[in-house]
Amino acid sequence: MTAHLPRFLPxxxxxxxxxxxxxxxxxxxxxxxxxxxxxxxPLTGFAATDGASAKIAAGMAVDKINAGGGVLxxxxxxxxxxxxxxxxxxxxxxxxxIGQDGVKFAVSGSYSASGRAAAPIFQxxxxxxxxxxxxxxxxxxxxxxxxxxxxxxPPQGRAAAKFISDNLHFKRVSIVSMDxxxxxxxxxxxxxxxxxxxxQAVGEYSYSLKDRQFGPIVAxxxxxxxxxxxxxxxxxxxxxxxxxxxxxxxxxxxxxxQAFDAQKLFEIAGTAVEGVxxxxxxxxxxxxxxxxxxxxxxxxxxxxxxxNVGATVYSAFRLMADAMTRAGSLxxxxxxxxxxxxxxxxxxAGTLASFNQLREINMPMNVNVVKDGKFQHxxxxxxxxxxxxxxx
Amino acid sequence: xxxxxxxAFTGLVYGCxxxxxxxxxxxVYGLLRILHIAHAAVYAFGAxxxxxxxxxxxxxxxxxxxxxxxxxLFGMAIYRLLYQPLLEYPPYVAMIASIGxxxxxxxxxxxxFGEQGLTFAHNPYPxxxxxxxxxxxxxxxVAIILCATVCLTLLALFTSRTRIGVGWRATVSxxxxxxxxxxxxxxxxxxxxxxxxxxxxxxxALIGLLNNFVEPTMGFVVSYKALAIIVLxxxxxxxxxxxxxLVLGVVxxxxxxxxxxxxxxxxxxxLFLIAVLIVRPRGLGGVKAA
Numbered sequence: 001m002t003a004h005l006p007r008f009l010p011x012x013x014x015x016x017x018x019x020x021x022x023x024x025x026x027x028x029x030x031x032x033x034x035x036x037x038x039x040x041x042p043l044t045g046f047a048a049t050d051g052a053s054a055k056i057a058a059g060m061a062v063d064k065i066n067a068g069g070g071v072l073x074x075x076x077x078x079x080x081x082x083x084x085x086x087x088x089x090x091x092x093x094x095x096x097x098i099g100q101d102g103v104k105f106a107v108s109g110s111y112s113a114s115g116r117a118a119a120p121i122f123q124x125x126x127x128x129x130x131x132x133x134x135x136x137x138x139x140x141x142x143x144x145x146x147x148x149x150x151x152x153x154p155p156q157g158r159a160a161a162k163f164i165s166d167n168l169h170f171k172r173v174s175i176v177s178m179d180x181x182x183x184x185x186x187x188x189x190x191x192x193x194x195x196x197x198x199x200q201a202v203g204e205y206s207y208s209l210k211d212r213q214f215g216p217i218v219a220x221x222x223x224x225x226x227x228x229x230x231x232x233x234x235x236x237x238x239x240x241x242x243x244x245x246x247x248x249x250x251x252x253x254x255x256x257x258q259a260f261d262a263q264k265l266f267e268i269a270g271t272a273v274e275g276v277x278x279x280x281x282x283x284x285x286x287x288x289x290x291x292x293x294x295x296x297x298x299x300x301x302x303x304x305x306x307x308n309v310g311a312t313v314y315s316a317f318r319l320m321a322d323a324m325t326r327a328g329s330l331x332x333x334x335x336x337x338x339x340x341x342x343x344x345x346x347x348x349a350g351t352l353a354s355f356n357q358l359r360e361i362n363m364p365m366n367v368n369v370v371k372d373g374k375f376q377h378x379x380x381x382x383x384x385x386x387x388x389x390x391x392x
Numbered sequence: 393x394x395x396x397x398x399x400a401f402t403g404l405v406y407g408c409x410x411x412x413x414x415x416x417x418x419x420v421y422g423l424l425r426i427l428h429i430a431h432a433a434v435y436a437f438g439a440x441x442x443x444x445x446x447x448x449x450x451x452x453x454x455x456x457x458x459x460x461x462x463x464x465l466f467g468m469a470i471y472r473l474l475y476q477p478l479l480e481y482p483p484y485v486a487m488i489a490s491i492g493x494x495x496x497x498x499x500x501x502x503x504x505f506g507e508q509g510l511t512f513a514h515n516p517y518p519x520x521x522x523x524x525x526x527x528x529x530x531x532x533x534v535a536i537i538l539c540a541t542v543c544l545t546l547l548a549l550f551t552s553r554t555r556i557g558v559g560w561r562a563t564v565s566x567x568x569x570x571x572x573x574x575x576x577x578x579x580x581x582x583x584x585x586x587x588x589x590x591x592x593x594x595x596x597a598l599i600g601l602l603n604n605f606v607e608p609t610m611g612f613v614v615s616y617k618a619l620a621i622i623v624l625x626x627x628x629x630x631x632x633x634x635x636x637x638l639v640l641g642v643v644x645x646x647x648x649x650x651x652x653x654x655x656x657x658x659x660x661x662x663l664f665l666i667a668v669l670i671v672r673p674r675g676l677g678g679v680k681a682a
Contacts, residue, residue: 044499046609048507179656205649208656210613212603215402216648223395236509240603247519247530267511268605272519304508 034077035070035330037062037320038097038106038127040118041313042085046209047111049236049264050309054109054132055080056302057310060294061317071324076317079103083114090114094121103127104332105320109313112136112181119146128323128336132316133309136181137390140359145336147359149316149347151258151280152389153185157232158193159365159381160186160255160279164228165197167367167379168253168277174203174226176217176233176241183232186257190230193386202226207233212240218248226252234259239268246272255279263305266373273370277378281368282308282349285377291348311348319345319352353384360389394526399645405533407641408540412595413614414621414633415544416467416588422564422628423584425483429490430470431592432615433497438463438593439600439610440501440510447513452601459593467589468582494615501608509607518602532602539598543591544634551630560584564628613658620665626675635676640664 039058042051062078070076079101081093090110097103098121106122108115108131115134119142122129131139133150140146151159164170177187183206194201203224205217218241221229229245229252231238238260245254254276261281265273284295284306294314298306322345324330327338340359345352353362364382368375381387413435420428438459446455474493478486520531551557559575560583567577595614600606621640625632640661647660655663668676 044502048502048608049509052507204653206652206656207648208658210609211657212599212605212610213402213406215405216399216645216652219395219398219402220649222398236605236607240605243518243604247521248528249521264508264511268603270515270604 035072035074035105035324036077036079036101036103037317038094038101038103039078039080039109040083040090040093040097040106040114041080041109042111042114043080043082045084045086047085049262050111051082051085051109053302053307053310054313056298057313058107058109058317060297060301060310061314061321065317065321071321072328072330074330076321083108083110083118085111085114087113087117090118091121094118098122098125098127104330105324105335106130107132107313107316107320108134109309109316110134112139112185115139116142116181119143122146126332126336128320128332128339130316130320130339133312135185137185144340144359145332147339147355148361149319149352150312150349150361151363151365151387152189152360153182153187154189154192155387155389156258156280156365157186157189157191158386159367160230160257161190161193161197161199162381162383162386163277163279163367163379164230164255165199168228168255170227170253171198172200172202172224172227174205174221174224174229174252175201176205176207176214176221176229176231178209178233178237179206180209182259183257186232190232207237207241209234209237211237214241214244217241218244218250221245222248222250228252229254231255231260232257235262235265236268239265239273242276243269243272253277258308261308261368261375263307266370271373274373276370278368278370278375279381280308280365281375282306282311283366283368283377284375286350288346288348290346294348308349315345315347315349315352319347356389356391358389358391360391362388397527399649400642401527401529401533403642403645404638405536405641406644407638408536409595409599410614410617410621410641411544411634411637412540412591412598414618414625414637415547415630416584416592417618418622418625418628418630418633419584419588421622422630423581424475424479424486426475426486427483427490427619428470428475428588429487429615429619430474430493430497431588431618432611433494434463434467434470434589434611435592435596435614436497436501436606436608436611437466437596438589439596439606440505441593442597443510443512443600443606444505447510450514452512452515452517456594456597459597460590463589463593464586467585467592470589471581471585494611498608498612505608507608509605509610511604511606512601515601515604518604530602532598536595536598536602539594543594547587547591548630556580556583617658617661620661624665624668624675629675632676639676 041054065076083090106129112134115131123143123145130147135153177183256278258280260278295306323338327334367379369378441462442455442459445458446452517531560580562570563580621636625636
């Protein structure tokens with residue numbers, strides 16, 4: 001009897017192992033009918049803060065889509081890669097998504113530089129691609145499969161100029177801009193309409209993404225003594241800059257760009273950011289059930305308040321799924337056409353009226369003001385002609 | 393006029409911060425010929441310890457004290473665990489390990505304390521202002537200048553007036569002879585890592601306080617800036633490092649305004665480095681780059 005045991009035991013072990021492997025394989029492998037959406041986000045590196053929000057929002061969108069029965073009877077599967085907001089990683093992971101994972105649809109939850117690098121690859125593979133919040137103009141120029149779910153830098157800049165002139169009624173402005181794609185594109189738009197709105201630039205300064213100390217700029221703005229200060233940048237540059245401006249006793253109103261729109265702005269700068277305006281910030285006060293649900297759910301999953309980045313990523317996924325449904329097909333070419341034909345889509349940031357011929361959004365822009373440590377709706381800039389994105 | 397004084401003052405604050413960071417780097421280079429890139433991780437480490445303990449205890453002073461205790465231990469651990477086993481290899485091996493540690497720590501901070509960075513819960517200091525004849529400065533800027541002046545003066549006195557300090561200098565110039573005179577070379581190494589790390593941590597914590605923001609990548613910028621400074625100062629020269637730090641701070645401050653439109657602040661530092669090295673290949677320190 002005992003002589004049998006050693007031989008019998010390994011066989012049964014092997015068998016049970018086989019069964020285990022089989023079970024695991026079944027559990028891990030996707031169900032047959034699944035539509036994969038590729039997703040790139042900067043999960044590590046300097047942009048990891050936004051990457052984390054983007055990833056949470058992407059997960060929420062996919063869960064929401066699947067909870068509603070998926071797309072055309074198929075569940076959506078999210079395939080995520082970290083692109084570190086770097087061009088080389090964006091190219092590498094785009095190829096991986098297409099070649100290895102076989103995705104037919106993709107969303108970028110990353111910065112301009114990586115979206116710009118990835119776009120031609122998706123274009124060439126005929127994969128409809130939405131850059132959720134990358135603002136460099138070249139992204140959509142990659143071709144007719146590439147869409148953008150956010151206002152470009154130049155319209156954001158033009159809206160800021162209109163806001164300063166028409167809503168705040170100021171003329172003399174000091175401009176502080178960040179010297180990356182986003183900052184410069186926005187600056188370009190702002191400067192292009194200075195004359196149109198009768199604004200006068202009394203000083204113009206630029207800083208790098210890595211700067212947190214703005215002493216020389218603060219000293220110069222103080223000397224300029226402007227009526228209003230326009231700043232392009234992210235919350236992690238904007239918050240120290242605003243607090244240093246206020247520390248130097250500069251009281252002029254401050255108008256910031258979209259990427260100020262993050263909860264961390266208050267934590268870093270505290271009461272110094274009270275009264276700061278954020279052009280194209282997320283309107284959290286809008287009466288929309290989906291927005292309210294999104295804000296609550298994001299807070300729950302992330303542990304911090306929702307901001308613009310997550311909202312654009314969420315909407316990009318919803319839009320992609322919506323286009324698939326409208327196309328009635330998972331054929332990328334048909335989905336592309338449906339995306340291009342989008343009309344009045346309920347984007348979390350407002351109503352996305354349509355895409356123009358360069359697949360850029362026509363959509364009104366919200367302006368927030370910081371009040372009592374919160375972003376609150378202040379004004380709509382709804383002159384779609386002024387906000388018109390480039391067409392070529 | 394007051395505008396230019398404003399700029400100079402800002403430059404001085406930058407310079408003092410760079411000095412606190414670069415001194416440790418130059419000491420380690422002088423002693424071991426290792427480019428201690430991970431010094432930047434110690435700088436960020438100091439800031440993290442300060443902000444976490446300050447928020448935990450509700451007292452910023454306690455946070456700083458904790459940073460000043462923890463950072464030397466961390467610095468000595470880097471020497472013991474990372475550099476000592478690599479001393480028999482060419483210095484670039486240790487340098488690569490050092491870069492690895494910096495990258496590892498950056499992601500470590502991110503994973504442990506979040507991508508978004510940390511802020512002091514109660515930090516009145518950056519907005520506490522003083523007015524000196526039209527020059528508005530805040531209390532953290534004053535603290536940075538005071539800390540740098542006091543610490544570096546003490547360091548100078550220590551190396552020139554005390555027995556351990558003299559032994560230390562002897563070790564730097566010739567470890568073998570120092571050993572034969574009874575100087576414990578290994579002890580000197582630990583001491584240098586401890587002092588350098590304490591200074592870097594103090595610098596990091598003060599910058600964290602000034603910006604009210606401690607982030608995983610905060611060491612990265614100062615890491616290569618400090619490298620530029622120690623090259624500028626004439627590798628291994630303490631005096632040269634100090635001069636280079638202050639000069640670079642002021643150059644950056646004016647440069648941001650006058651050439652900042654086409655060259656960012658970090659590029660200015662390296663342009664300046666190249667310009668100086670063309671004129672003085674051994675750096676500003678003027679001593680021989682041994």
